[in-house]
Amino acid sequence: MFAYRSQIASLALTVFTAYTVPAFAQATDYPSETVKIITPFEAGGGTDIVSRQLAHKLEGLWNNNPVLVENKAGANGNLGTDIVAKSKPDGYTLLLTTNATIVINPQLFGDQVKYDPVKDLAPVSMLSALPFVFLVPPSSPAKTMEEFIEMAKKSPGKLGCGSSGVGGGAHLALEMLKARGGLDITHVPYKGTGSSITALLGGHIDCLFVSILSASPYIKQGQLRPLSVSSLKRNASLPDTPAVAELPGLDGFESDLWYGLLVPAGTDKAIINKIHDGAKAMIDDPEFRSKFEPTGAVLVGNTPEEFSKQIEGDIKKWTQVIKESGVANQL
Structure with a gap:
């Protein structure tokens, strides 16, 4: 009986190790290959500018590991967002986008949007609000x-x-x-x-x-x-x-354009935290702040949990506005 229990314990330890060690190794070794930041809009716009600033910062923090920006414009930003949503959740494909593709488009375009922003993507950080x-x-x-x-x-x-x-x-x-x-x-x-x-x-x-x-x-x-x-x-x-x-009667009114960083759902939490720490380092960089704050941008750099709550609240708010105004019928 004792030998049987020992075999069971040994098997349990083997299974536990098989599931935990690779994930730990993946997190500690990350990144070990080229990281892509996909922005779902054309080059030269706000998301492109911030993406390239982030790529430069991450490369410096990650011992010059390549971080490239790819512009995947199309379908009002839905094309690039869908690419990331369907990518392997290994931390090597990031999405830098706006609330348009995460909050608004799914409500406006319905079944034309092929991804679920909540189920298919994991928040990393809201970078700024404009x-x-x-x-x-x-x-x-x-x-x-x-x-x-x-x-x-x-x-x-x-x-x-x-x-x-x-x-x-x-x-x-x-x-x-x-x-x-x-x-x-x-x-x-x-x-x-x-x-x-x-x-x-x-x-x-x-x-x-x-x-x-x-x-x-x-x-x-x-x-x-x-x-x-x-x-x-x-x-x-x-x-x-x-x-x-x-103004009286308009308390709580808020309608900002925000820029956020997300990854495919299922990405290891330790990797998400490492990406978040890199993004936060960019937000806290005095040189970066000196470039962007004079434009009126409000730099944020919140946690994945805080960003998730922001997205949840925004979806609820804009779903109501879109429904009551009939905006979707005007497209």
Whole structure:
């Protein structure tokens, strides 16, 4: 009987070792080959810029182990995101994307999205958030957001607010404002941020939500007037511009464009932590901060657990906005 129990114990130890030692070895040896950061948008954009900064930082931290950036644009970012979601969960394929492909697109495009952002991907860290700015032309009688809301309530359906396109972050920010503020404002979609700003400058529309990065030059030159920002708190680059959330009845209003790092679901936790530590080192780097904070970007670098809760809350929030506004039917 004693010999039998010893055999069972030996077998259990063998099975335990078979399952744990390889995983431990995988984590401690990582990385030992080229790591790819896939961004699901074209080169030159925000995700591409941040991806290349991250790749450079990780290479330095990982003894010059190659870290390459691959742009896999297409299908509103869904193509590249799907590639990562279906990749081997070994830490050698990372995804640097925005809340568009993780939170918004699955709600807008339904079955056209072939991945499940919660089941197929594991959060590593939110890297930064970029708020939208609500702009009006200098000729607008509204000098504050309160005055604009009052003006909109007195002229239901007569004010036109532009965006960079149906279903984009700027459009959804407007829909949230309309719903929360009880406003009847006509949405005027354009083919991109540039054309929507041109329309506002030309007096073809009355207002516009646009990223703080795109709005900054026009604000500095006095060509457009900022009335509020879409983040929960004021932005350091526009300290005199209140957040929408400061207004009565609009507390909790938040609509930011965020950049996040994820990996395929099932990736070893120790590897996720190592990737997270590298990303956090980039966020905490004074040189990196000096480049990005003046643009209005809010650098984050939170934990995988915190990022997971952020995604969960955002999905719940935007599912409701998209459903109530009927945005998906406008595509």
